[in-house]
Amino acid sequence: MEATRIELEAKDIPTHWYNVVADMPTPPAPPLGPDGKPATPEQMGAIFPGAILEQEMSAQRWIEIPQEVREIYRLWRPSPLVRAVRLERALGTPAKIFFKYEGVSPAGSHKPNSAVPQAYYNKQAGIKRLSTETGAGQWGSSIAFAGQMFGLDVRVYMVKVSYDQKPYRRLMMQTWGAEVFASPSPLTETGRRLLAENPDNEGSLGIAISEAVEEAASRADTNYTLGSVLNHVVLHQSIIGLEAKKQFDKIGLYPDLVIGPCGGGSSFAGIAFPFLADKASGDKRAEKLRCIAVEPSSCPTLTKGQFAYDYGDASGFTPLMKMYTLGHDFMPPGIHAGGLRYHGDSPLVSQLFHDGLIEAVAVPQLATFDAGVQFARAEGIIPAPESCHAIRAAIDEALRCKETGEAKTILFNLTGHGHFDMSSYERYFAGKLENYDYPADAVAASLAHLPKPG
Numbered sequence: 433m434e435a436t437r438i439e440l441e442a443k444d445i446p447t448h449w450y451n452v453v454a455d456m457p458t459p460p461a462p463p464l465g466p467d468g469k470p471a472t473p474e475q476m477g478a479i480f481p482g483a484i485l486e487q488e489m490s491a492q493r494w495i496e497i498p499q500e501v502r503e504i505y506r507l508w509r510p511s512p513l514v515r516a517v518r519l520e521r522a523l524g525t526p527a528k529i530f531f532k533y534e535g536v537s538p539a540g541s542h543k544p545n546s547a548v549p550q551a552y553y554n555k556q557a558g559i560k561r562l563s564t565e566t567g568a569g570q571w572g573s574s575i576a577f578a579g580q581m582f583g584l585d586v587r588v589y590m591v592k593v594s595y596d597q598k599p600y601r602r603l604m605m606q607t608w609g610a611e612v613f614a615s616p617s618p619l620t621e622t623g624r625r626l627l628a629e630n631p632d633n634e635g636s637l638g639i640a641i642s643e644a645v646e647e648a649a650s651r652a653d654t655n656y657t658l659g660s661v662l663n664h665v666v667l668h669q670s671i672i673g674l675e676a677k678k679q680f681d682k683i684g685l686y687p688d689l690v691i692g693p694c695g696g697g698s699s700f701a702g703i704a705f706p707f708l709a710d711k712a713s714g715d716k717r718a719e720k721l722r723c724i725a726v727e728p729s730s731c732p733t734l735t736k737g738q739f740a741y742d743y744g745d746a747s748g749f750t751p752l753m754k755m756y757t758l759g760h761d762f763m764p765p766g767i768h769a770g771g772l773r774y775h776g777d778s779p780l781v782s783q784l785f786h787d788g789l790i791e792a793v794a795v796p797q798l799a800t801f802d803a804g805v806q807f808a809r810a811e812g813i814i815p816a817p818e819s820c821h822a823i824r825a826a827i828d829e830a831l832r833c834k835e836t837g838e839a840k841t842i843l844f845n846l847t848g849h850g851h852f853d854m855s856s857y858e859r860y861f862a863g864k865l866e867n868y869d870y871p872a873d874a875v876a877a878s879l880a881h882l883p884k885p886g
């Protein structure tokens with residue numbers, strides 16, 4: 433029987449994360465504070481521990497993964513690399529399609545790869561409690577799990593509509609011992625003010641971030657955690673690509689294409705950057721490698737955004753980051769891939785895209801569910817709506833190979849399973865899902881308010 437699932441052993445879990453900053457032709461622009469000057473570690477120290485800040489600013493190529501973190505990674509890592517032979521057959525393509533499956537983590541996605549080290553470094557720094565926000569609940573559940581592993585209290589501000597509509601993600605967090613509050617909540621200044629104005633406020637990610645940051649900034653024993661975008665999150669996610677490289681080595685193959693969904697960019701960076709390292713070091717196998725970030729056509733940050741300084745949150749609390757952005761007050765249409773509804777993108781992904789080292793495509797919602805269902809029926813795994821974006825692009829590339837007769841090796845990141853997203857599939861099957869056009873007017877309006885630093 434041909435090996436279609438390429439396994440590694442516990443001893444193969446990487447000992448170091450890879451930091452792409454060491455290999456970037458243009459170093460990333462620094463984040464700026466409210467005064468337009470580079471943000472100082474002191475400004476950010478109120479909500480992050482020193483070890484995380486150090487990683488955030490580091491240009492060191494390899495950063496050691498603490499033993500305690502590797503032991504928890506061991507609960508689900510190394511994650512499998514699978515050759516999708518049944519999907520290849522269904523498509524009739526000469527391409528070889530592989531996926532790296534991150535849905536095997538306790539929370540069901542790649543997000544615990546960063547939640548675990550974030551909880552660890554906070555514990556080391558003497559922090560007792562973590563605060564965070566969550567929209568659909570994927571990051572909240574990852575940090576609830578990670579906090580529990582290190583005995584930290586976790587408080588999650590969950591956007592009110594999701595709190596009411598997604599009880600199972602909320603219950604997952606509560607099962608891992610986290611406290612979950614509908615945001616806006618009566619626990620913070622921001623929440624109390626908004627509730628006084630309108631007791632029926634349904635909340636937004638921007639409001640939930642404000643509440644979580646306010647709590648962390650106002651209490652010495654509490655820090656804030658973020659699930660994507662920032663450099664340290666990108667660093668932690670490199671474990672995905674590092675393992676994938678070992679798995680390809682095992683079978684003597686090397687990908688021509690590396691594809692991942694892109695919201696804040698951390699999982700795409702995680703699978704792609706370790707391969708870019710080969711390009712940077714002149715490895716012949718990586719000469720023709722292409723890395724493709726896949727985003728929704730309704731929230732096309734890389735393909736239609738501007739490369740400019742902008743806030744990371746809707747309310748303008750965070751430092752300014754140089755990134756591709758649709759404008760911090762752009763409100764994306766309500767697509768079902770909640771994890772891809774972000775106005776900005778990781779500054780590292782942005783800079784590399786700007787320099788032409790990676791590519792991006794945008795795909796419409798219905799086509800992503802078509803791809804997700806085709807994948808589920810061939811390979812069994814029901815993908816998260818975010819992951820369906822990568823599957824769409826991988827299938828499109830495989831079909832192109834069918835036309836040209838090229839037998840390319842395609843790798844995509846299956847970032848999570850869709851077991852908590854079945855109501856989205858229900859709408860798809862009922863013919864109720866729609867394609868949203870690119871909201872050109874809303875983007876133009878939002879880009880007109882980009883902050884002008886300095």
Ligand SMILES: *Cc1c(COP(=O)(O)O)cnc(C)c1O
Nearest residue numbers: 660695696697698699771818848
């Ligand atoms: C959060 C999420 C994403 C998108 O976030 P990135 O930071 O861009 O990786 C993709 N897939 C799943 C399953 C997610 O939960």
